[in-house]
Amino acid sequence: MGAEEAYFISKSSKYVEIFNHLPNGRRVMPIRRRTISTATFMLHSAYKVLIVIAMGQSPQSSITSNSKYKDWSKNQLVSEIELLRKRKKYGLVWEDKPEAVVELCKENLPVLTEDRDKEITTNEDEPINILIEGDNFHALSVLNYTHKGKIDVIYIDPPYNTGARDWKYNNNYVDINDGYRHSKWLSMMSNRLALVKKLLKRDGVLICTIDDNELASITSLLRDMGAKSLGRAAICIKPEGRRQSSYLMEAHEYALFVSWGKPKMRGLNVDFGLDFPEQDDVSTFRWEGLMRRDAGREDRGSDYWYPFYVGPEGELSVEPSKNYTEIMPINTKGIERVWLWDKKRASENLSQLQAVRRKEKITIYYKRREQGRIKPTTFWHGSRYNANAYGTRIVEALVPHNGFDYPKSIYSVLDCIDLFTPENGIVLDYFAGSGTTGHAVLLLNKQDKGHRQFILCTNNENNIAKDVCYPRIKAVIKGNKYYKDITDIPSNLKYFKTDFIQGEPTDKNKKKLVDNSTEMLCLKEDCFEEVAQGKSYKMFKNGKEKYLGIIFDDAGIGAFIKEVKKLNKCIVVYVFSLDESAREEEFEGVNELVELKPIPEGVLNIYKRIFKL
Ligand SMILES: C[S@@+](CC[C@H](N)C(=O)[O-])C[C@H]1O[C@@H](n2cnc3c(N)ncnc32)[C@H](O)[C@@H]1O
Numbered sequence: 001m002g003a004e005e006a007y008f009i010s011k012s013s014k015y016v017e018i019f020n021h022l023p024n025g026r027r028v029m030p031i032r033r034r035t036i037s038t039a040t041f042m043l044h045s046a047y048k049v050l051i052v053i054a055m056g057q058s059p060q061s062s063i064t065s066n067s068k069y070k071d072w073s074k075n076q077l078v079s080e081i082e083l084l085r086k087r088k089k090y091g092l093v094w095e096d097k098p099e100a101v102v103e104l105c106k107e108n109l110p111v112l113t114e115d116r117d118k119e120i121t122t123n124e125d126e127p128i129n130i131l132i133e134g135d136n137f138h139a140l141s142v143l144n145y146t147h148k149g150k151i152d153v154i155y156i157d158p159p160y161n162t163g164a165r166d167w168k169y170n171n172n173y174v175d176i177n178d179g180y181r182h183s184k185w186l187s188m189m190s191n192r193l194a195l196v197k198k199l200l201k202r203d204g205v206l207i208c209t210i211d212d213n214e215l216a217s218i219t220s221l222l223r224d225m226g227a228k229s230l231g232r233a234a235i236c237i238k239p240e241g242r243r244q245s246s247y248l249m250e251a252h253e254y255a256l257f258v259s260w261g262k263p264k265m266r267g268l269n270v271d272f273g274l275d276f277p278e279q280d281d282v283s284t285f286r287w288e289g290l291m292r293r294d295a296g297r298e299d300r301g302s303d304y305w306y307p308f309y310v311g312p313e314g315e316l317s318v319e320p321s322k323n324y325t326e327i328m329p330i331n332t333k334g335i336e337r338v339w340l341w342d343k344k345r346a347s348e349n350l351s352q353l354q355a356v357r358r359k360e361k362i363t364i365y366y367k368r369r370e371q372g373r374i375k376p377t378t379f380w381h382g383s384r385y386n387a388n389a390y391g392t393r394i395v396e397a398l399v400p401h402n403g404f405d406y407p408k409s410i411y412s413v414l415d416c417i418d419l420f421t422p423e424n425g426i427v428l429d430y431f432a433g434s435g436t437t438g439h440a441v442l443l444l445n446k447q448d449k450g451h452r453q454f455i456l457c458t459n460n461e462n463n464i465a466k467d468v469c470y471p472r473i474k475a476v477i478k479g480n481k482y483y484k485d486i487t488d489i490p491s492n493l494k495y496f497k498t499d500f501i502q503g504e505p506t507d508k509n510k511k512k513l514v515d516n517s518t519e520m521l522c523l524k525e526d527c528f529e530e531v532a533q534g535k536s537y538k539m540f541k542n543g544k545e546k547y548l549g550i551i552f553d554d555a556g557i558g559a560f561i562k563e564v565k566k567l568n569k570c571i572v573v574y575v576f577s578l579d580e581s582a583r584e585e586e587f588e589g590v591n592e593l594v595e596l597k598p599i600p601e602g603v604l605n606i607y608k609r610i611f612k613l
Pocket of ligand 1: 157160406431458459461
């Protein structure tokens with residue numbers, strides 16, 4: 001059995017934090033934090049640590065017993081250090097284990113093939129959702145051709161790497177006895193995160209659930225990749241705790257929210273344990289301070305900076321009055337802030353405000369009502385997050401005898417995506433399992449009349465894609481008698497399987513390339529309904545009157561132009577061409593209607609390899 005450790009090198013390189021993955025695999029914990037002054041850094045044990053790290057060995061054992069470096073001359077050590085200084089100075093270091101699917105995707109063109117028998121269409125006004133069966137690295141590679149920069153929110157619930165033989169690396173289960181299981185997990189996660197970063201919109205959000213096993217690693221990995229943390233929620237998914245735990249019984253897991261941009265948060269319609277003890281004839285409410293603690297005039301503008309006037313009996317006004325005291329939004333430290341409401345809103349809603357005098361200080365409060373979206377706290381509790389009640393039981397009712405152990409509560413996923421997904425946004429989940437994310441997207445649409453779209457990918461381990469995820473989504477769309485309130489949501493689905501096209505110029509590969517790249521371009525443009533076909537071209541449309549044309553060789557341009565004239569609609573056009581991509585001059589007469597787009601580079605390279613004689 002091999003031994004592994006992952007290391008986090010600090011920004012200043014002054015300490016090395018070592019996450020030791022103990023053989024029983026239950027914990028990732030820092031066992032040594034070695035603070036090394038800059039002066040001693042070069043010449044003392046630190047370089048041994050760095051050398052050992054770079055050699056992929058365990059510093060723990062090596063610092064004390066590594067004989068290899070004991071006999072090295074100072075010059076040898078100095079040149080080794082110079083070499084090592086060029087290497088990574090900040091961030092997570094682990095032993096990258098090559099992954100077969102990554103190599104395959106480099107050598108061949110990863111594509112998707114539709115399984116048309118599984119298509120579901122029950123509401124043509126709604127977007128087409130996608131379910132992809134296969135390895136997610138493969139699926140994400142294809143999505144890089146079709147959905148670059150288009151995804152609003154990615155929600156993932158990866159294997160937690162508990163050692164429970166519940167995920168595979170290079171076709172082998174990774175279990176508790178695998179000495180490299182943490183490195184394999186990090187390699188698997190980082191290969192995929194590198195791809196998804198490009199799929200997200202600039203202000204898109206990635207949500208990753210995780211438990212304590214890999215919390216430290218994934219947090220460091222995401223930070224290493226430049227993702228900014230938006231916060232981390234601890235979600236109580238099993239209030240009674242896990243009986244299998246030897247000591248404290250785990251009751252919660254985490255949802256990490258990160259972004260490479262500056263996303264807007266929509267807030268949630270969920271009671272996070274806030275008490276609304278008061279009641280008036282409108283609703284229950286609680287009194288909260290009207291002064292913003294986190295913003296000043298520079299953030300909100302001067303409309304929110306104005307005085308209140310408070311009378312001797314607590315009377316409130318926004319106009320000056322005799323014997324009234326002027327109150328500005330200035331905090332106890334003397335810092336100028338602003339009010340939550342502008343002056344107009346305050347003057348029209350004085351009955352919703354209250355001035356409270358304590359000693360010399362007067363504070364203005366407003367009635368915060370229970371309704372409305374609120375900023376969630378970092379602690380999510382309540383029965384809606386219970387994975388058994390709102391995960392396992394729902395999946396069991398929708399897909400009886402499914403045998404899947406770890407579905408999330410639909411509401412924990414729903415709340416995560418609700419926080420950041422606009423009403424027409426696209427949500428991707430590439431560890432979809434039983435399809436909770438797809439279900440949550442449809443349910444959220446039902447609740448707020450949104451038109452969000454989902455893309456799910458899961459492998460078919462134990463037939464999860466075919467026999468659990470697909471039938472579950474079908475039941476959600478078509479309805480289930482036990483769960484009427486959260487199913488029966490008319491919608492559409494297309495089912496794809498991952499596939500490859502090899503580079504050899506055979507007729508079979510040529511045909512496959514033409515068929516599969518057509519499917520991929522349809523996916524890219526969200527246009528699937530075929531409306532015209534010629535010898536060298538095809539035309540598609542979607543419900544929103546968007547048109548797509550694909551021309552398979554230059555010779556087909558003439559016939560295609562005639563078809564566009566007949567159609568007389570704007571159309572996005574892709575042309576497969578051996579010399580550089582087709583030029584606008586070639587579409588004379590229909591230039592106004594045609595928007596030429598380049599074939600994705602990876603597809604074009606394989607096309608050239610296969611079609612060039
Ligand atoms: C923890 S489960 C996700 C459960 C899901 N959130 C739900 O509520 O049903 C992780 C899923 O990812 C799938 N999976 C693991 N590795 C994968 C890979 N490389 N590609 C695609 N799916 C994978 C597993 O089959 C498993 O179903």
